[in-house]
Amino acid sequence: MNLKEILKERGVPVENALKKYLSVRKPEKLYEAMGHIPLAGGKRLRPIMAALTCEIVGGEPERAIPYATALETIHNFTLVHDDVMDDDDLRHGVDACHVVYGLPTAINAGDALFAYSFEMITDTDVKSDVKNNLIKHVARTVREIAEGQQMDMDFENMEYVSSEEYLKMIELKTAILFGAAAYGGALIGGTEEEEANKLRDMAISIGLGFQIWDDYLDATASEELLGKPSGSDIVQGKRTLLVIKALEKAEKEQGKRLQEILDNDNNENSDIIEAVKIMKETGALDECEKIALEHLEGAKKTLSKYPDSEARKDLEELLRFMVERKY
């Protein structure tokens, strides 16, 4: 199957579970707000990764669905709250939750989605001690995601952010939820802790590559393809790996100009285009692409130890998509 087919076919049980869990009941405004972003689309990368990891270790992927759906729900709760925190108005091509339902209801809907995700995990058909392990892991993961979100917000007011600080931030904010997908999928599939942790490391590595690639796309792809404004990281003055590398490599005047654009709250579209041009000329775009691909190579190596199967092929295809996609 090609990637599109994999996402479609493997996504079906997750879509069904989401629709069931998020059916509208009283108070309607809350449940409508809860469903707004999760049911507006998304590639379902995290739940599909959980189900595929369950399958490559020999488990039945269906058993991972409640857990997988919980992770997708957590991902969506963070999107709803992040859009409030970052004041982003567009998500998955639709208005952000707080734009449609107002800020108080968006905060509340995020909280309810988060709570619901733990109910979903307890719906998983595994032994109680495994379930406890999943809950502890996911709870800690979400707390660490909040640490990553905090670092991200703190960066906006810092003069200088190092590559190491940036990579730590995206590990927490983005990569470890993929880690939780692989870790939990593996445990539900019947593996021991040690193997689950190796698969977690693989997924974290891919998550890093995914975010580096995401920053790359934010700077280079169009609003229509992204489903959100292009160059929004530059507009918000965020220090992405692209920016950090470009500032490191830039000549004096070039670097000064890039910094100026990042610090300016009233950029024209031509300023954004100029910033991207500097990223290209300094070689920062190429270097970030190279780093993303290195993460992919490492992950493929981990997967190569598993027997050849449709699940392994699908998972490889998924990983490739995460760090090489053009949209």
Added chain:
Amino acid sequence: MNLKEILKERGVPVENALKKYLSVRKPEKLYEAMGHIPLAGGKRLRPIMAALTCEIVGGEPERAIPYATALETIHNFTLVHDDVMDDDDLRHGVDACHVVYGLPTAINAGDALFAYSFEMITDTDVKSDVKNNLIKHVARTVREIAEGQQMDMDFENMEYVSSEEYLKMIELKTAILFGAAAYGGALIGGTEEEEANKLRDMAISIGLGFQIWDDYLDATASEELLGKPSGSDIVQGKRTLLVIKALEKAEKEQGKRLQEILDNDNNENSDIIEAVKIMKETGALDECEKIALEHLEGAKKTLSKYPDSEARKDLEELLRFMVERKY
């Protein structure tokens, strides 16, 4: 022991656990924001209720501490987010979290507190299946608290709210977290589901009385005693049981005037005083006091079935405080 001594002595292990869990680490701004409201005080009613319920059924109260601390953490996360949603600036006599740390960090700190609470529950020393039961119960409780918060916010834009709707709202928003305290405390103490559910019902009843009494105090006590502005429910036009009963009982002109004050966004202090006077003259204040006391009587009856012990005496004292306190 009198109530003050009970709260002080029984609160010690909870205070210690909170301080330990909420020690500041990186990123500092997040952990400082997380600790701001939980460590600013509070009576610790929910965790103390959990520990005492554990003890009256024959368990060791220390074993309930991680669970009890989780409930206090959840209570505080809802306070942090509610203050953002309701635009309240003062809490426990200090500035609200978003006033000190800004709205984005307050939302993020609330999320992190919520995640942490599930880590705390998994730290409880009980069998895995009991732990899963606690997790499922608490997750569902928090989702229902969000339902209650939504009803509360929706009420502000409704012409008419019935007593039944109001009571359902405070059951969800306030009472069921007390229910979770008694339910979980009982299970950790070693009881079966059925008895835990009876104690849960008792705690929910007391929680209802507590909120009815809280609304009463909001209308009648001073800002210094409350640690937040007096009459803030009236300022915000909230439909409390007091208001609903007063509107039901008021003569035409009186009712019209009360409604006018509730709908007005620019009330003077004299308007607030007038609204409280109407609540008194209509007998609404007296009736709410009576309802609160009925909840107390029912709860005392449930407790009377347990052997006479220090824990039972302390719990009775706690319940009495919840619906009769003067501050």
